[in-house]
Every structure is written in C-alpha cells, then in structure tokens.
Amino acid sequence: MTMDYLLWVCSLVVPVVLAVEETLMDSRWATTELAWTTFPESGWEEVSGYDDSMSPIRTYQVCNVRQPSQNNWLRTDFIPRKGVLRVYVELKFSVRDCASIPNIPGSCKETFNLFYYESEGDAATDSSPLWRENPYVKVDTIAPDESFSLLEAGRINTKVRSFGPLSRAGFYLAFQDLGACMSLISVRVFFKKCSTTIANFAVFPETATGAEATSLVIAPGACVNNAMEVSVPLKLYCNGDGEWMVPVGSCTCVAGYEPSSDGTQCQACIPGTFKSKFGEGFCTPCPSNSRTSARGANICPCQSGFYRADSDPPDSACTTIPKAPRNVISSVNETSLSLEWEEPEDTGGRSDLVYNVVCKKCLRDRSPCTRCDDNVDIAPRRLGLRQRKVVVRNLQAHTRYSFEVQAVNGVSGKNPIPPVYSTVNITTNQAAPSAVPTVHLMRSTSDTLSLSWLPPEKPNGVILDYEIKYHERGQAMSHTVTSQHSSAKVEGLRAGSPYVVQVRARTVAGYGRYSNPMDFSTSLHSDPQKSVQDQLPLIVGSASAGLVVIVALVVIAVVCLKKQRSGSELEYTEKLQQYISPGVKVYIDPFTYEDPNDAIHEFAKEIDISCVKIEEVIGAGEFGEVCRGRLKQAGRREMVVAIKTLKAGYTERQRRDFLGEASIMGQFDHPNVIRLEGVLTRSCPVLIITEFMENGALDSFLRLNDGRFTMTQLVGMLRGIAAGMKYLSDMNYVHRDLAARNILVNSNLVCKVSDFGLSRFLDDTSADATYTSSLGGKIPIRWTAPEAIAFRKFTSASDVWSYGIVMWEVVSYGERPYWDMSNQDVMTAVEQDYRLPPPMDCPMVLHQLMLECWMKERNLRPKFSRIVSTLDKLLRNAASLKVVTSTYSGDLLRLGGTLPGHNRKSPDSSQEIVRQQMSQTLPIRV
Known part of the structure; x- marks a missing residue:
C-alpha cells in the first residue's frame, strides 16, 4: 500500500x-x-x-x-x-x-x-x-x-x-x-x-440521535457495492444535532472498479479498460497486445500469440517469443568448437532474453542425431546464457555434430511450440589422444619393471602404439621403448634403483600427452615372488594390530558414555554440549543467508521420507496441517513425533519462511526448548519433524485442568520456561511472541518454548542490542512490552515483560490477560501504569516478580538468569508460596496503589468495576 x-x-x-x-x-x-x-x-x-x-x-x-x-x-x-x-x-x-x-x-x-x-x-x-x-x-x-x-x-x-x-x-x-x-x-x-450518508465509500444508515444532547450514537457502516474494507471497524458518529462526525475506517474500490465522479460509488471499468488493483486508482486502457470486452475487468487477456510471464504484473504489456538467433558462426579446432551468434531480429518485446545451446551427435548412417554425452563441456554453460558465445570441448574426433542455438525469453514456456533456433553442423578434425590415466607396477626384479596402464579416455582414433619413457631418478638422460599393447616390460635396469616412468599413446594424429610421472624401484632380490611372500606376514600382522586398537577405542568410548549417562540426563546433556562446542554458542539468523537452502542444510538434518509415517491430523498451523506420526531411523528406536506440513500451492516466500523456523530450531539444544528432529525438503509436501508434546499448548492445557495442580507444580512449570528463555537469551536470541499458547507441555509436565515465527537475531555489537521490526509486523499487544509496541524495539528485556504475562496466565490457569478489554484500552492502561492484579490465591512473591517483569524502564527488569535463580529458591522454600495476596482476579492495579474507589469484590463483579474505573480515569478517544 x-x-x-x-x-x-x-x-x-x-x-x-x-x-x-x-x-x-x-x-x-x-x-x-x-x-x-x-x-x-x-x-x-x-x-x-x-x-x-x-x-x-x-x-x-x-x-x-x-x-x-x-x-x-x-x-x-x-x-x-x-x-x-x-x-x-x-x-x-x-x-x-x-x-x-x-x-x-x-x-x-x-x-x-x-x-x-x-x-x-x-x-x-x-x-x-x-x-x-x-x-x-x-x-x-x-x-x-x-x-x-x-x-x-x-x-x-x-x-x-x-x-x-x-x-x-x-x-x-x-x-x-x-x-x-x-x-x-x-x-x-x-x-x-442523521440521514443515510456515504463516507469513505461506506454506507451509514439513517440513525436517530441519542438520549442526551451531547450523546454520540455509533452507526456501523458497510462498504458500497464493489468496494472492500481497507481499515476497520467502519463506523460514524451521529451527534445530538443530527450531524455526522468522526468517521472511522474506510473502504476502497475493488479491482475492476473505479470511484465515481462524486466519490460515493464504485463503477465498473468500461470495455477496453481495466484496473488490476484495489484502491483509489482509475481504470486505464488495456496494455499493448491485450484486450477485454467485459465490464469490470481486472486484467486484460493477451491476444492470440502473445503472453505474460508469471512474474509480469497484470498491467504489463503482452509479449511474444523471440525469433531465432542470427548469423551463427562456428570455428572448429580439432575436437573443440567455438560458437558465436547475433541477437534475434525480434526479441518478442522483452528484455529477459537468454540463449540455450543444444549439442547433438550425428552418426554416419544417416540415423537421427541424438543428444551429446554429458562429458561434452559447453562453457560457460549450456542453458540460460546471457552472452552470445560458447566454447565446446571434449568432442570426439572425426565426428559430425549438430548444434542448435535457441533464443528464449520469459514467455517462451507459455507457447506450445518449441523455441525457434538456428542450426550449425560441423565435423571435428583428427586429434591426438588424451593422456594415459595412470601407470601400475605389476612386478619388479633386479633389472626389470613390468608395467600396465589403461587406454586414454579419449583415444580420438585407433591407437597405433604406446611410448614408455623412463629414466633413473637424479639422471637427466631418459630412454624410450614402444609397445603395441597396454603393458610392457622395461629391461636392462640397475638393481635396487628408483626409476621415473611415463607413458603416452599415438594415433595417426600424433602422440598424446604423457601420463603423470610415477616412481618405481627395481628389487635387490633375484626372486620378486619370494620377496612379496616374505613381506606378507608383516603386512597381515600390522593390519591385525590396527584392528585390535580400533576395537579397544570403541569399547572405551562406549564405557565412558555409559558412565556419563548414569548421572542425570540434564548433566549428561550439558557435559556433552561442553565437549562438542565449549564456550558460548551464538545464534545465527538464517534469513541473512543469500540462499535459504544453505541455512536449512547447515542447521537441520535431512530425513528420508521412508523413515516417516503420518498417523493423524491433530491441528492446523499457519502454513498447513500439523500431524502426529512416527519416526524410525536406522540405529535409533522408533519415536512419536509432531509433523508440520507445508500446504500445496505454496509460494517460494512461504517455503522460505516455513523452513526458516526449522533453521532457527535446529540451532537450539536445551531441555526446555522444543527439539527439531529434522526436515524433509525433497518430499511433497515439505515437512518439519519435531518432538511430540503430548499435552499440547500450555494455555489450553491449564484451562482443561483448572485447579488440579499444586502451586509448587505451577512454579516448576514457570521455572522450566524461564530456563529455556535464559538459554535463548544467552544465545542473543529474542523470541518476540512469548505467550502460554506458544509453550508446549509433554506428559511429564515439562514445558518447552516453541513457535519461533516472530523471532529475530540480536546484534550484540552494541550495549543496547535491539531488533526493529517492519512497520507492518504483527504485535501481540497483550503480551508485548510498551517500548516494543511504541517503537518496535525488541530485546531480551521485552521478552521478560512477556514472561511476566505468562506467569499470570499460568497462575490463573489460562485466563485471558486483561479479560475482554480492547487492545487500545490495554495499551492506554499500561501506559498509565496500570498492571494486572494477582490471580486468585496467587503467592505474594510470584506477583511481586510479575510486577518486576512489568517495570516501565526496561533496564530495571530482572534478567532471565535472576528469574531462574528466584524460582529455584521458591521451590526449595515452599513455605514462601503459602503467603497469598488479598486482591482477587479481575481488578487492574496501578503501580504504587489501587484504583480510586477500589474494594475487594468477587471475580464475577470485579470486571464491571474495571470498566467503571477505566471510564473515570482513561481519556475518551473517538
């Protein structure tokens, strides 16, 4: 917009x-x-x-x-x-x-x-x-x-x-x-x-004035025909004099419709014109090579033979495929080829022109030409060329080839006819063979070396013979012998001396390149067969000793791991983490990668589709369904997992955002943070596999079990959440959406932080590291710190504020923060230093910790490390949890005192007190 x-x-x-x-x-x-x-x-x-x-x-x-x-x-x-x-x-x-x-x-x-x-x-x-x-x-x-x-x-x-x-x-x-x-x-x-009127393309009905001369009566509006809402709610106020005032919300004309001359209606575009987007714009004539005879068109279809690419906006002109490249020039050099050409006479009206080069090999028996082998090298590449020149190498000698040079653009794929092309036919010349790959020593005696080798990969003709060049190491003079086969015996050598050997092949086109130099030595023994037999026991003994050492190391490693596992699972995990990556691990934002696939491959394990079995759908996520299933990998016990799916028809951006969360989760390893098992990026649909949390989201779990847990159990849940957030904070990671709905609970009541869709990386190069969100970002108002709402500044301190709201949700068994107050009233109340009261039967120390998390000055809020320490002390001293506050759920509290006229009320009647008090203390905003 x-x-x-x-x-x-x-x-x-x-x-x-x-x-x-x-x-x-x-x-x-x-x-x-x-x-x-x-x-x-x-x-x-x-x-x-x-x-x-x-x-x-x-x-x-x-x-x-x-x-x-x-x-x-x-x-x-x-x-x-x-x-x-x-x-x-x-x-x-x-x-x-x-x-x-x-x-x-x-x-x-x-x-x-x-x-x-x-x-x-x-x-x-x-x-x-x-x-x-x-x-x-x-x-x-x-x-x-x-x-x-x-x-x-x-x-x-x-x-x-x-x-x-x-x-x-x-x-x-x-x-x-x-x-x-x-x-x-x-x-x-x-x-x-107030009579019926139209404002901002919304119709407001006839409305009688209020009971008082100063009353403002709200009249709800509805968009006029062929208009859509751009801001809500739609309402207008009728004052006591029967006059409309203070419009709220607006509508705008949908695609295919434009505002009327008086600005009150949305009228259809006439034939031959269109409007592709909603908004205040007017209909415009159809772009080139397109037309429409219908009224209210939001796009003009292309004429026959013309197309729009998928990436072209609806208001772009229609274009066509290019003509064939012109003046293709070829230059053959033995088994290499250089191709050049000129731009087509007509590019189809587009600037995204590229070229493809197709190589075909043609046999002499006039049978159809076939695609060249993959070993034919076309540089810089075969497809999507911007430049108009390529070099082709590794062709066969004395062979006829046909090369097609195609011109394609963004709409070539829309045309059912194959791309047009220009063809050039060439025949390669005779060429020397390629180098002999390598030379092997078959046997050595005191005066001979028995050698063998493989033929060149590209003989480029019939090999007439091989030339073997050798010289004694350190001597300048070399000698040569020839062989009709791919083996030879070099004789007349000195006993116990090292020799350097090279081999090359010859065809009618001449000699090819020598193989790489190889060092071989003649033997001091007269019987080379006996020499090998003498060394055989030593070789076998060394191999056996090596095998014994490897087995011993494996046994020791297994014993050590078992000893470590004999302690607590957490201690074992921490020791293992210290062993693998000592020091502080820092979170890396996957969205900084130029190619998102690099991030997912670095931080997440790719799982084969055969290892995953989906059993049932248990919910729906932002990108698709959430399922329960089983994961069975080689060498591991089968386990129940949660499976997130990416719905069909996704865009590339949706796929990147979907896998981006996996790239974030894959960097975390903590008992109170949801664990990523792996991803399936090569399957359809794309899947993310995480550990399965039997009790689901914390807020709904608490509502289903209202009043069934002891305060110690609730504090234990809060301690787990704080520990997970401390781990994330230590990694310079800001969650931005910490709420009970984003905490998952397993069968042992262990709480784990999840849902990293709003999270971003903290730049720790400054003392006050923050993340500035985009202007259109969604912010969960009831859980978000005031500085994050006002200035889009997210820090670990803003996560601490959200954690205080989570504490309130847990102690109140999943009650909605601020009840049925509107988001605007919540923001106004918090700005005026009103805070949530302690829930019913809330320990005083817990509510005091909540109030510390809700300090207006973010630097005064406690760190997660201190929150974990405080909760540990409370768990060790359970008696401190028995001192409860006297204020019941439902009354807002002002920091430093209660609201004017506050009395102790039951939860059912207290919300009415809140409304009365808010109306007395909060300014009326129209």
Missing part, C-alpha cells in the same frame, strides 16, 4: 449533510377540532386561528387573569415515540403584556409550564394522571421573548425545548397556565436524526 494512498484515505471527510427532523405530531395538520383534554373546563379553550403565514389552524387560548390562583391544564393526545430516545417540542404562542390589562390583581402571569408524561399506551382519562407536577415531569417554564398589548397584537413567539431519555411506548404533553392571557398557536413534536 503506497504512502500516497494512505494520505488519500486520511484526507477523506464526511460530506456536509444537514440535520434531518422527523415529526411525531404537529397541531397545524389538524383539519378538525383537536379536542385535547382540559382541566378545569373553564380554563383552556379551543378556537380557530391563524399561524404566522395566515393559514387557518386550531389553537388554544386562556385569559382568566382577573381571577386569582389560576391552575389551568391542557393535555395533548397520546404521541407514540417510535423508538427514539429524545424528542423536541416547538411551541408557537403569543402572550399579552400584564401591564396592558387594566384593573387586574397582582397574580397575572406572562409564562406557562411545559410537562410530559410517559405511558405504555393511550390510557389517560379526564382525571388520570392527576393534574399536578408529579406524576407529570416538568420540562421548563416557557417565557415569551415579546408580549403584546391591545395595540400591538400578532407578536408570535417560537420556543423549542427537548427532553429525554424516553423509555416507554409514548407520552403526553401538558401545558399549565398559572394566570396568563395567552394563545397556544401550534405545537410540533419531532426528533432529530
């Missing part, structure tokens, strides 16, 4: 939409008498009147100002609320100025009161509810902005009031007059809502 696209998404705003009002009741609509209920009958009176636009309407008026102690009520008919929480009342009325009325008592008023009464149905009568403030709920005292006198009639006031929250099926409005001379011209009851 490009940065321009991200900036475009962030710039999207909600379109300006005026608030929408929906009327529940309007007295101006009445065409007959309103017949509202009045009390007493001498109070309010219904009359016909006119509104401010002089349209006829039904009004109510009252003017009993000359009589003191007025209490006149007017009640509307039942008004259904239609599910809204807050309603508005618009009142149009006029009030006469008391000063303009002569001879009235001091009780004259210029105001009236507005009330409402909720009900589940139209059940009100002339006497019920009672005509008083309770059960009616007062909304406000309404006063005019302007009153009128007899000379200034017609001044109409408009007032709007709102009330809520409403909870019943409907309500009545009531108006109380306490001695005013007024006219209630019209009453309109309505509510506000």
Whole structure:
C-alpha cells in the first residue's frame, strides 16, 4: 500500500449533510377540532386561528387573569415515540403584556409550564394522571421573548425545548397556565436524526440521535457495492444535532472498479479498460497486445500469440517469443568448437532474453542425431546464457555434430511450440589422444619393471602404439621403448634403483600427452615372488594390530558414555554440549543467508521420507496441517513425533519462511526448548519433524485442568520456561511472541518454548542490542512490552515483560490477560501504569516478580538468569508460596496503589468495576 494512498484515505471527510427532523405530531395538520383534554373546563379553550403565514389552524387560548390562583391544564393526545430516545417540542404562542390589562390583581402571569408524561399506551382519562407536577415531569417554564398589548397584537413567539431519555411506548404533553392571557398557536413534536450518508465509500444508515444532547450514537457502516474494507471497524458518529462526525475506517474500490465522479460509488471499468488493483486508482486502457470486452475487468487477456510471464504484473504489456538467433558462426579446432551468434531480429518485446545451446551427435548412417554425452563441456554453460558465445570441448574426433542455438525469453514456456533456433553442423578434425590415466607396477626384479596402464579416455582414433619413457631418478638422460599393447616390460635396469616412468599413446594424429610421472624401484632380490611372500606376514600382522586398537577405542568410548549417562540426563546433556562446542554458542539468523537452502542444510538434518509415517491430523498451523506420526531411523528406536506440513500451492516466500523456523530450531539444544528432529525438503509436501508434546499448548492445557495442580507444580512449570528463555537469551536470541499458547507441555509436565515465527537475531555489537521490526509486523499487544509496541524495539528485556504475562496466565490457569478489554484500552492502561492484579490465591512473591517483569524502564527488569535463580529458591522454600495476596482476579492495579474507589469484590463483579474505573480515569478517544 503506497504512502500516497494512505494520505488519500486520511484526507477523506464526511460530506456536509444537514440535520434531518422527523415529526411525531404537529397541531397545524389538524383539519378538525383537536379536542385535547382540559382541566378545569373553564380554563383552556379551543378556537380557530391563524399561524404566522395566515393559514387557518386550531389553537388554544386562556385569559382568566382577573381571577386569582389560576391552575389551568391542557393535555395533548397520546404521541407514540417510535423508538427514539429524545424528542423536541416547538411551541408557537403569543402572550399579552400584564401591564396592558387594566384593573387586574397582582397574580397575572406572562409564562406557562411545559410537562410530559410517559405511558405504555393511550390510557389517560379526564382525571388520570392527576393534574399536578408529579406524576407529570416538568420540562421548563416557557417565557415569551415579546408580549403584546391591545395595540400591538400578532407578536408570535417560537420556543423549542427537548427532553429525554424516553423509555416507554409514548407520552403526553401538558401545558399549565398559572394566570396568563395567552394563545397556544401550534405545537410540533419531532426528533432529530442523521440521514443515510456515504463516507469513505461506506454506507451509514439513517440513525436517530441519542438520549442526551451531547450523546454520540455509533452507526456501523458497510462498504458500497464493489468496494472492500481497507481499515476497520467502519463506523460514524451521529451527534445530538443530527450531524455526522468522526468517521472511522474506510473502504476502497475493488479491482475492476473505479470511484465515481462524486466519490460515493464504485463503477465498473468500461470495455477496453481495466484496473488490476484495489484502491483509489482509475481504470486505464488495456496494455499493448491485450484486450477485454467485459465490464469490470481486472486484467486484460493477451491476444492470440502473445503472453505474460508469471512474474509480469497484470498491467504489463503482452509479449511474444523471440525469433531465432542470427548469423551463427562456428570455428572448429580439432575436437573443440567455438560458437558465436547475433541477437534475434525480434526479441518478442522483452528484455529477459537468454540463449540455450543444444549439442547433438550425428552418426554416419544417416540415423537421427541424438543428444551429446554429458562429458561434452559447453562453457560457460549450456542453458540460460546471457552472452552470445560458447566454447565446446571434449568432442570426439572425426565426428559430425549438430548444434542448435535457441533464443528464449520469459514467455517462451507459455507457447506450445518449441523455441525457434538456428542450426550449425560441423565435423571435428583428427586429434591426438588424451593422456594415459595412470601407470601400475605389476612386478619388479633386479633389472626389470613390468608395467600396465589403461587406454586414454579419449583415444580420438585407433591407437597405433604406446611410448614408455623412463629414466633413473637424479639422471637427466631418459630412454624410450614402444609397445603395441597396454603393458610392457622395461629391461636392462640397475638393481635396487628408483626409476621415473611415463607413458603416452599415438594415433595417426600424433602422440598424446604423457601420463603423470610415477616412481618405481627395481628389487635387490633375484626372486620378486619370494620377496612379496616374505613381506606378507608383516603386512597381515600390522593390519591385525590396527584392528585390535580400533576395537579397544570403541569399547572405551562406549564405557565412558555409559558412565556419563548414569548421572542425570540434564548433566549428561550439558557435559556433552561442553565437549562438542565449549564456550558460548551464538545464534545465527538464517534469513541473512543469500540462499535459504544453505541455512536449512547447515542447521537441520535431512530425513528420508521412508523413515516417516503420518498417523493423524491433530491441528492446523499457519502454513498447513500439523500431524502426529512416527519416526524410525536406522540405529535409533522408533519415536512419536509432531509433523508440520507445508500446504500445496505454496509460494517460494512461504517455503522460505516455513523452513526458516526449522533453521532457527535446529540451532537450539536445551531441555526446555522444543527439539527439531529434522526436515524433509525433497518430499511433497515439505515437512518439519519435531518432538511430540503430548499435552499440547500450555494455555489450553491449564484451562482443561483448572485447579488440579499444586502451586509448587505451577512454579516448576514457570521455572522450566524461564530456563529455556535464559538459554535463548544467552544465545542473543529474542523470541518476540512469548505467550502460554506458544509453550508446549509433554506428559511429564515439562514445558518447552516453541513457535519461533516472530523471532529475530540480536546484534550484540552494541550495549543496547535491539531488533526493529517492519512497520507492518504483527504485535501481540497483550503480551508485548510498551517500548516494543511504541517503537518496535525488541530485546531480551521485552521478552521478560512477556514472561511476566505468562506467569499470570499460568497462575490463573489460562485466563485471558486483561479479560475482554480492547487492545487500545490495554495499551492506554499500561501506559498509565496500570498492571494486572494477582490471580486468585496467587503467592505474594510470584506477583511481586510479575510486577518486576512489568517495570516501565526496561533496564530495571530482572534478567532471565535472576528469574531462574528466584524460582529455584521458591521451590526449595515452599513455605514462601503459602503467603497469598488479598486482591482477587479481575481488578487492574496501578503501580504504587489501587484504583480510586477500589474494594475487594468477587471475580464475577470485579470486571464491571474495571470498566467503571477505566471510564473515570482513561481519556475518551473517538
């Protein structure tokens, strides 16, 4: 996703939409008498009147100002609320100025009161509810902005009031007059809502406002047709004025669709255009040599005879295969050949042109030519040539050959027709034979050497004879003899003298090269057969003595190993490790290898497929299925193993990442780290074999066995995990995803660290070695240290933070850290120094160790070596585990004190306390 696209998404705003009002009741609509209920009958009176636009309407008026102690009520008919929480009342009325009325008592008023009464149905009568403030709920005292006198009639006031929250099926409005001379011209009851709108290519439905004027009501959104989510959740807030605000999340048009001109819809690409990716981009014309007649195309298919390579992007032009290379020139030198050629006239429109050279040997009987033997050397290589020149060696003499020079590019494999090529036919010349391989001494006497040799590997014709050259060591003069066969006897030599011997072969083309010089000596004995017999007992005796020494060494080694194994298995493993590789072993990141296959071959053992038997599928991993099976290797007892498979259709990147985890595991050898047995990279599917952990993942194992273990057993599990992490930390290795789900448990309750998919190597050249993850990396928020979340800085100290969370998971028997809080709330709480409380019945010393692991300053957190030492002391002093904390699971704790208003509660009620306290202390982020 490009940065321009991200900036475009962030710039999207909600379109300006005026608030929408929906009327529940309007007295101006009445065409007959309103017949509202009045009390007493001498109070309010219904009359016909006119509104401010002089349209006829039904009004109510009252003017009993000359009589003191007025209490006149007017009640509307039942008004259904239609599910809204807050309603508005618009009142149009006029009030006469008391000063303009002569001879009235001091009780004259210029105001009236507005009330409402909720009900589940139209059940009100002339006497019920009672005509008083309770059960009616007062909304406000309404006063005019302007009153009128007899000379200034017609001044109409408009007032709007709102009330809520409403909870019943409907309500009545009531108006109380306490001695005013007024006219209630019209009453309109309505509510506000945000109308249906489209923002960021998401549709948000019509939404009524909340119960309070300041309420924000969340409206969930859905992408418009032919759009997809790019950030979630999709939601928009409707404020109390019926206006949309604060859009969250966005959608974008899928491939084959572009934004409409008004930016609210995704419309299909017209025929002849396409859009290959989702996003804000627009449809573009089909690339060269491609076309489409369909609407909404995300790719333009290539025309006949044109293709795209698998690595070509969908918006690239279609290309074709190249023509044959031009002007192939050959030059024969005896049994060697030089070939040169020019680039094809048409490369097919591609720049990835390479060449193949195919050698064929042709017999003289006009039978079809066949592929050359493998011993024919074509340099620099036969296939995938970038340069346009090769040298061919090791051809046979006097032989006819045919060479095809092919031009291929990235789409040649798409064409069903074989690559086009240019052909050159040559015949090799006569050539001297190759060198005689070696010379052997068959027998020696005091004056003769009996020699034999193998013919040259390449005679290049009929061998006429062999020449044997010899001279006495230290003498410059040499002598030669010839032989018609591959053996000869050299005579006339001096007894007991060393000689240097060489042999070469001759054909009609001349002599070949001499063999390598060999040293042979004549014998001092007259009978060479007897000399050999005399030496035979000595040879046999020496061989027997050597065999005895070897057997003795083997026995001693076996005894020593048995003695070492008589101790503890851990002690034996540690001694063996010290013996094999003394000193500190440092982890090597396999992803630094240029060829990932080199890493897997260096750190993992290749297992033959015949040794593995898959029995059943026990789960699913990121790359494929996880199975249980058996491994039987030669010289080893059959064992149950876990088998990870790489699913079919994988990409090269998936294969590299899959085997990368094996390259990491293969470097570890510790009782508390999962052991790699080997890999199968030549099979289909590709397999990773590890030891089998009978009880599976630690978190689910604890949940299945809630409350069944003693605290000592739980601390023993934690000690094993800490020991494994100490081993990894000592190797400069950061796990980054330490959690109970990534700890495996065997049948003996031994816990082992596993799942190294997020791990990376620490650069130990600096004092503060860290690993910076990519911006798109996934981070397990609930288990990750704050500096790793904020700055993507992962160290062994961040692993210590995660280990503290694992401690909490173990003691709480697999409960979810931070319960049902959102990730955002978790990050905010941790930043404000809130920490997980001790689980129920948690020893005080364990929770104190957890809090040390969760220190905000990473340099203040304990090292894994100290954690192991602390847990060892607790296991030796079990009494310290009996002092438990008084705070139960479910309440967040602030470092240095508890939350405001904290009381001891049961686990069931404590989560509600957390929510209340968080709402009081955490800022609201919209």
